[in-house]
Amino acid sequence: MNKKLAEIFYEIADILEIKKVQWKPAAYRKAARSIENLGEDVKEIYETKGEKDLEEIPGVGEAIAKKIVEYIETGRVKHLEELKKTIPKGVVEMMAVPGIGAKRAMKLYNELGISSVKELEEAAKNHKIAGLESFKEKSEENIIEGIEFMKKRGKRILLGMALPIARKIISELKKREGVKEAIAGGSLRRMEETIGDIDILVVASDYGVVNFFTKMPIVKKVLAKGDTKSSVITKDDIQIDLRIVKPEAFGSALQYFTGNKDHNIKLRDIAIKKNMKLSEYGLFKGSRQIAGKTEEEVYNRLGMEYIEPELRTETGEIEAALKKKLPKLIGYEAIKGDLHTHTKLSDGKNSIDEMAAAAEKKGYKYLAITDHGGKTIQHLNERQLEQEIKEIEKISEKQDIEILKGVEVDIGADGSLSIKDSALEKMDVVIASVHSGFKFPETKQTGRLLKALDNKYVNILGHPTARLIQEREPIKLDLEKIYEKAKERGIALEINSSLDRLDLNSSKAREALEIGCKFAIGTDAHTIEQLNHMGLGVGTARRGWLRKEDIINAQSLNKLKKWLGR
DNA sequence: GCCGTTTTCGGCCCGACTGTTTTCAGTCG
Ligand SMILES: Nc1nc2c(ncn2[C@H]2C[C@H](O)[C@@H](COP(=O)(O)OP(=O)(O)OP(=O)(O)O)O2)c(=O)[nH]1
Ligand SMILES: [Mg+2]
Ligand SMILES: [Mg+2]
Ligand SMILES: [Zn+2]
Numbered sequence: 148m149n150k151k152l153a154e155i156f157y158e159i160a161d162i163l164e165i166k167k168v169q170w171k172p173a174a175y176r177k178a179a180r181s182i183e184n185l186g187e188d189v190k191e192i193y194e195t196k197g198e199k200d201l202e203e204i205p206g207v208g209e210a211i212a213k214k215i216v217e218y219i220e221t222g223r224v225k226h227l228e229e230l231k232k233t234i235p236k237g238v239v240e241m242m243a244v245p246g247i248g249a250k251r252a253m254k255l256y257n258e259l260g261i262s263s264v265k266e267l268e269e270a271a272k273n274h275k276i277a278g279l280e281s282f283k284e285k286s287e288e289n290i291i292e293g294i295e296f297m298k299k300r301g302k303r304i305l306l307g308m309a310l311p312i313a314r315k316i317i318s319e320l321k322k323r324e325g326v327k328e329a330i331a332g333g334s335l336r337r338m339e340e341t342i343g344d345i346d347i348l349v350v351a352s353d354y355g356v357v358n359f360f361t362k363m364p365i366v367k368k369v370l371a372k373g374d375t376k377s378s379v380i381t382k383d384d385i386q387i388d389l390r391i392v393k394p395e396a397f398g399s400a401l402q403y404f405t406g407n408k409d410h411n412i413k414l415r416d417i418a419i420k421k422n423m424k425l426s427e428y429g430l431f432k433g434s435r436q437i438a439g440k441t442e443e444e445v446y447n448r449l450g451m452e453y454i455e456p457e458l459r460t461e462t463g464e465i466e467a468a469l470k471k472k473l474p475k476l477i478g479y480e481a482i483k484g485d486l487h488t489h490t491k492l493s494d495g496k497n498s499i500d501e502m503a504a505a506a507e508k509k510g511y512k513y514l515a516i517t518d519h520g521g522k523t524i525q526h527l528n529e530r531q532l533e534q535e536i537k538e539i540e541k542i543s544e545k546q547d548i549e550i551l552k553g554v555e556v557d558i559g560a561d562g563s564l565s566i567k568d569s570a571l572e573k574m575d576v577v578i579a580s581v582h583s584g585f586k587f588p589e590t591k592q593t594g595r596l597l598k599a600l601d602n603k604y605v606n607i608l609g610h611p612t613a614r615l616i617q618e619r620e621p622i623k624l625d626l627e628k629i630y631e632k633a634k635e636r637g638i639a640l641e642i643n644s645s646l647d648r649l650d651l652n653s654s655k656a657r658e659a660l661e662i663g664c665k666f667a668i669g670t671d672a673h674t675i676e677q678l679n680h681m682g683l684g685v686g687t688a689r690r691g692w693l694r695k696e697d698i699i700n701a702q703s704l705n706k707l708k709k710w711l712g713r
Numbered sequence: 714g715c716c717g718t719t720t721t722c723g724g725c726c727c728g729a730c731t732g733t734t735t736t737c738a739g740t741c742g
């Protein structure tokens with residue numbers, strides 16, 4: 148629903164731009180971006196809260212809220228249909244080609260009668276376009292390449308896949324002399340669950356780094372190259388944007404490059420109202436730079452607290468920072484143990500021993516082994532769990548780290564659990580997770596989970612929505628009921644840190660926090676290497692405004708045990 | 714169309730790169 152609505156508003160924006168309407172295109176685009184990034188379905192908001200709450204979405208006012216409601220109720224937006232009649236069909240489509248905007252699209256239509264991307268490609272290949280005023284042969288080449296790029300433009304990359312790639316490029320850049328600092332910005336630094344491109348900021352006193360960058364072996368194609376920035380496509384079709392700044396502008400440049408776009412625009416607007424100007428080169432009063440060396444300085448001089456990168460989504464963080472009411476977020480180093488791991492006794496790759504040693508090496512105080520429990524393949528039954536407990540007790544004697552005896556049980560279609568209560572009673576930690584029945588309607592799905600949460604041995608609801616990023620939609624749930632029940636029963640909601648899960652996601656975690664829930668960040672590691680995915684979960688938690696006190700595995704072993712009621 | 718520590722009317726982010734270009738539009742970050 149959100150995706151579709153965003154498309155509608157982007158299209159309205161394009162048509163209004165063709166019609167040379169002022170400001171509205173930007174307004175519609177801002178609303179479209181907000182809706183696209185919402186993380187909660189607008190239909191959900193409208194149905195559970197109402198039309199007025201739609202106007203709480205940044206950039207959505209009365210008029211756009213009405214159109215959202217119209218779309219939810221009728222499946223169409225009349226305004227768009229009317230607008231479409233006023234411009235030739237296909238012109239909007241052509242605007243999606245890189246290098247073709249409203250004006251050039253209209254010109255192609257008016258003078259050559261071209262009215263689709265397909266016709267545009269034909270015309271370019273047959274050299275019909277060069278010769279038209281302000282089009283040359285080079286434009287034909289660019290059009291053909293642009294259409295090519297559109298066709299194979301890949302999906303966004305998972306954060307967990309992008310991070311190691313970025314780290315590698317950054318370490319290469321740091322080897323080059325003159326590079327004082329190199330750091331990722333953009334969605335990567337904000338720890339968004341998917342990444343459109345990799346943005347890297349380099350501090351250097353000379354701009355020669357650009358040449359070094361565009362000549363790196365991984366580069367396939369240079370899209371743009373100037374004195375201070377460059378964009379390239381790598382051999383595995385990932386776009387990398389590089390920006391070079393001098394040390395005195397490091398903070399303001401990092402602020403700019405970290406975004407997000409709407410956060411930046413809002414900050415710049417605040418600067419204007421204070422008679423200042425904010426850009427990547429600094430915060431200026433007249434021509435005097437009054438901040439720019441550090442990000443903190445920039446935020447402070449704008450009258451607000453420093454805002455952590457993960458919060459920079461333009462969803463209320465600026466207002467909170469102005470009131471100095473930002474939460475103190477959970478730190479990446481604050482995690483004291485992993486509460487969701489598997490061994491080769493179920494479907495993992497490593498032994499209990501190896502997992503415990505790896506966890507200890509990470510500095511953890513405790514580790515829960517939570518193999519799958521149940522009667523099906525790659526699950527441990529009650530008797531096998533009993534054996535696992537014995538083994539853990541034996542291993543515990545030679546390890547400093549506390550190994551918690553855990554199990555991850557499946558929630559059945561009727562809300563029953565895959566392991567008997569008499570066996571659950573003997574465990575330190577019980578995770579209950581949905582691994583089947585993803586398509587149930589909302590009432591059945593919600594009822595099933597509520598019943599599972601009523602089991603008195605369950606401690607954690609594992610990957611609550613069961614979504615897989617870009618693969619599987621979240622199960623249909625009345626989440627508010629789930630959150631309320633979890634809170635009432637003293638059950639933590641998991642933030643599962645698998646690359647393609649990150650479930651709960653950040654916006655849902657933020658809502659659950661409002662209700663007063665507690666959280667467990669778990670890696671769901673099936674190998675010792677995957678224990679390192681914890682940072683993805685912490686990043687997600689930070690994006691959800693969570694603090695140390697909200698997270699059960701950021702507490703000492705004693706506190707955790709008390710909380711687990713064991 | 715949206716929005717409010719100067720505003721409910723009158724503003725709306727700012728700069729780099731390309732090439733359509735020699736003073737600027739288009740696009741992108
Ligand atoms: N002030 C300002 N900054 C922008 C604008 N567009 C982008 N930026 C800044 C903020 C972005 O986070 C940063 C990098 O741009 P990207 O296009 O790579 O976006 P981002 O990384 O946020 O998301 P992505 O995952 O790449 O789609 O540049 C803009 O229109 N104005
Ligand atoms: Mg980016
Ligand atoms: Mg970028
Ligand atoms: Zn698991």
